[in-house]
Amino acid sequence: MTRRRLPILVAVIAVLALAVLALRPVDSGDVATGRAPAFETFDLAGEPVALDDYTGEPVLLNFWASWCVPCRREFPLLKELHDDGEVRVLGVVFQDTGKAAASFMKDEKAAWPGLVDPRGQIAEAYGVRLRPGLPVTVALDAEGRIVDRHVGELRRDDLDRLVTAALSST
8 A cells, every 4th residue: 555545544434433423323312102012032041021011010121231341330220220129120131142141140149030032023123233232221111101211331310310211100
């Protein structure tokens, strides 16, 4: 490569990188509202679980994976929320092995259900993709409506906002 082409190549790469970053959503963006997509699956212990089992209760659906560093960092907040009992936490395991997910949940002493999504149908129904990435947390009110959504690692203020939204109709 000649010395004259190198600065042009660097400039093109920089412009492409900025375009990718500019197009990548970093927060909840538009929150799809309305009835949450129903699903039936199994938890990591093999027990059947359906979203309808939680009708009448506010729920946070947390899409996560054991290999996801931000997912690991937010786990203590979710554990605290679960232990408080004000809102149900359901963890949907996204593109991970059941063994790795179950091991991580056991190590973290997480007592909420880790839900299996082997074909990705739950994630697809909730618009969860590898880009922009994990974790994704969706707040459902007691009537089963999507009331808020957060993409990325939860911080205390994010979690408080989701809980407030989930409790809004109770």
